[in-house]
Amino acid sequence: MTEQDELPNAKRHATMLSSSPTPANSQSQRPSLPSNASTSALSESPDGSLPRRTPVDWRPVPVLLAEVESHTMPTARAIVARVDLPKQMSAVIAFIQQCMQPESARLEHLRRVRKPSNSVMQVLICLVDSVPLLRTHHEISTPSDTSSGSDAACNGNSSSSLTSDQLLLGIKSLLQSRGVADDKSQVLESLSLCVTDVPERIAANQQQHAAGNALWPLAHASALTAAKNSALAEMLFSDDELQRMDGYMDIAIAQAQAARAQGNSPIGAVVVDPATNTILASVGDCSREHTLAHAAMVAIARVADAQRQEYLAALQQGENGAPASAEAGNSRPVAELPYLCTSYDLYITREPCVMCSMALVHSRVGRVFFGTPHPDMGGLAGARRIHAEPKLNHHFLAFRGVAERRCAALFCDGADTE
Numbered sequence: 001m002t003e004q005d006e007l008p009n010a011k012r013h014a015t016m017l018s019s020s021p022t023p024a025n026s027q028s029q030r031p032s033l034p035s036n037a038s039t040s041a042l043s044e045s046p047d048g049s050l051p052r053r054t055p056v057d058w059r060p061v062p063v064l065l066a067e068v069e070s071h072t073m074p075t076a077r078a079i080v081a082r083v084d085l086p087k088q089m090s091a092v093i094a095f096i097q098q099c100m101q102p103e104s105a106r107l108e109h110l111r112r113v114r115k116p117s118n119s120v121m122q123v124l125i126c127l128v129d130s131v132p133l134l135r136t137h138h139e140i141s142t143p144s145d146t147s148s149g150s151d152a153a154c155n156g157n158s159s160s161s162l163t164s165d166q167l168l169l170g171i172k173s174l175l176q177s178r179g180v181a182d183d184k185s186q187v188l189e190s191l192s193l194c195v196t197d198v199p200e201r202i203a204a205n206q207q208q209h210a211a212g213n214a215l216w217p218l219a220h221a222s223a224l225t226a227a228k229n230s231a232l233a234e235m236l237f238s239d240d241e242l243q244r245m246d247g248y249m250d251i252a253i254a255q256a257q258a259a260r261a262q263g264n265s266p267i268g269a270v271v272v273d274p275a276t277n278t279i280l281a282s283v284g285d286c287s288r289e290h291t292l293a294h295a296a297m298v299a300i301a302r303v304a305d306a307q308r309q310e311y312l313a314a315l316q317q318g319e320n321g322a323p324a325s326a327e328a329g330n331s332r333p334v335a336e337l338p339y340l341c342t343s344y345d346l347y348i349t350r351e352p353c354v355m356c357s358m359a360l361v362h363s364r365v366g367r368v369f370f371g372t373p374h375p376d377m378g379g380l381a382g383a384r385r386i387h388a389e390p391k392l393n394h395h396f397l398a399f400r401g402v403a404e405r406r407c408a409a410l411f412c413d414g415a416d417t418e
Ligand SMILES: [Zn+2]
Pocket: 294, 295, 296, 352, 353, 354, 355, 356, 357, 418
């Protein structure tokens, strides 16, 4: 089978059930496709139902950013003004808006005012470490008492020994360093200032939101983010979807077995368009032929190869005004062609390594389902969670535990060179 035979160049969702892939420019012989690695295993019955399979004994588990999975809310220490008289409130808010704008940016995840039961109104002024004079205070580095977020924190029971006068002095020095007139802070001189613990950032899940709210009321956006992430953590798939995933992973496992028979790592991968449930690439690890030819890398390359063929066909059709061939007659306009793995799913028997995880980011993949984790070297489920790294410009969903037992069994007596 030649490369051209494997890659129908004009069909949008051509099934590419190639055998274990070969790196570019390599002419080494490929193992034949295992008999069970066929899309027919996933074809639907005439009535639209999926063929009967044994119910799966696994559930996909979303892999979230570590801070999202944590139920702990980190805290920061903030300066709070106690407002005894309602008429003072507008003056304090005006002071904050006029003089504390740079510091306010760090408090956007919090409500500015709270009214504890049996106490007076309290207003957030700024974080303690925003004030250079206070940042050097030896008390600032003292671990805070977890109970100090209560109203008692502003009644002298906080772990901080900073007095109201010291806090006022610190704020004045901050304003002076920015050239703000001294009389601007007069409103604070009639108020009692104290230190209390507040949530350090927006809540990433319901538990963090509850813990944070117990310290200081969080902004509404925090509740929305917490609800979204919690819903993701509890994402459920229908039985039909699980059956389909199981079938895709069966094909990946068959590819892994074929790869192992060739002396490669027992890792297989399948790329699927979930919009049409069409397999776009089915490959095995090929690192014996090329060090970088991990299963995920080869899968992305296969998708890219097919898209390049389609792109060339679409260009030719556009120039000639007619299909370049019978197959090219189905070409879509260039503007409608997909970009690599955008919105596609990758099923892979083992968690991708860091290199492959970054390649998946660049490919714009939509979701990655993997079987067995790759401790130390994995890029998704360990210390590195590249699919959710905030500093990257593309994120995708990752799920672990898909047919994990069968995927882990691939390594029982096989080579592992990746
Ligand atoms: Zn890799």
